[in-house]
Amino acid sequence: MNPLNPMHAPSALAGLFAVNLMSDPVSVTHYLVVGAILFTAGIVCMAVKRNALGVLMGIELVLNGANVNFVAFSSPYLQGEQTASIGLDGQAIALFVILLAAAEAAVALAITLNFYNNHSTVDIDQADGLKG
């Protein structure tokens, strides 16, 4: 039962998309798909952007995608019969992630402004002063 088998993948997709999205209740997998897309967008943003603030925005997207997963796993609305729920832990972790993201953004912004004051640019390709 190889999950990447082309015979198996459509049946997995059919479980989510072939059913009527308008009338069926939402499951945890719906939220996981949204979290995966946000996470991937953040990773690509971190890799592609040359503006230091663009890289910061990618980090925010990654943390937000992880938060979506935490909230989905802790949600009592999305659980059929309490099989995958992690209870209140998920919400508490999501709260801490939001707070630590605020702290991280403040420090990263301070470093970026410092770099801009010293080098008059925010292009991270110019930040090679430590290269051997």
Add this chain to the structure above:
Amino acid sequence: MLAAINWHSILFLVFAGLACAFAVAVVVADNIVRMAFYLVLALGSTAGLFFLAGAEFIGAMQLMIYVGGTLVLLVFGVMLTAQAPFISIKTSTNDRVLAGVVGAALLAVLLQAAFSVEAWRRPGVGQVANPSATPLGMALLGVRVDDPPAGTSPSLVRSGYLLPFEIVSVHLLVVLVGAAYLARAKRRRTPRGIETADVAASGGSR
């Protein structure tokens, strides 16, 4: 016809579509100011997803701290560094293609993992006895008033989150003091007398 529509699912589709579309727009856009605006909309839509998942307190915190605080900070950073050559720094096409391939592979792995567990695909009941923010608030004070998960002993002592809460609050204070120290203006454009006095007062380090 109207009775057959599940409004919870409709609203989920709307917010999920907005969040994903604006997240992709952040990646695609070249202009840093537009990226910041798209990020505001993506994170706001995610707050809507949190409300729909029954995490009202997390959704409110997302709107107040993330959208209202962190992103305003980011927008200030964009405005302070938005000189004409840095508004849109182009990435080379090779890098874009390579990042797109890697991103598609990562997305395929994550989606395969999301669909692989049968229990996660079971639709939810969609209702809770009496939703409130009290269990989370009491847990942050160290007292658990929520129901224990099914299958565990009811006499099991479950810890609250008082210690992590304190650690995070002190961490936030230290980080903000450090950020203010890092970002302070060093080279002020002031008359020479004031500047030398400033240098002497700070120990002559810079």
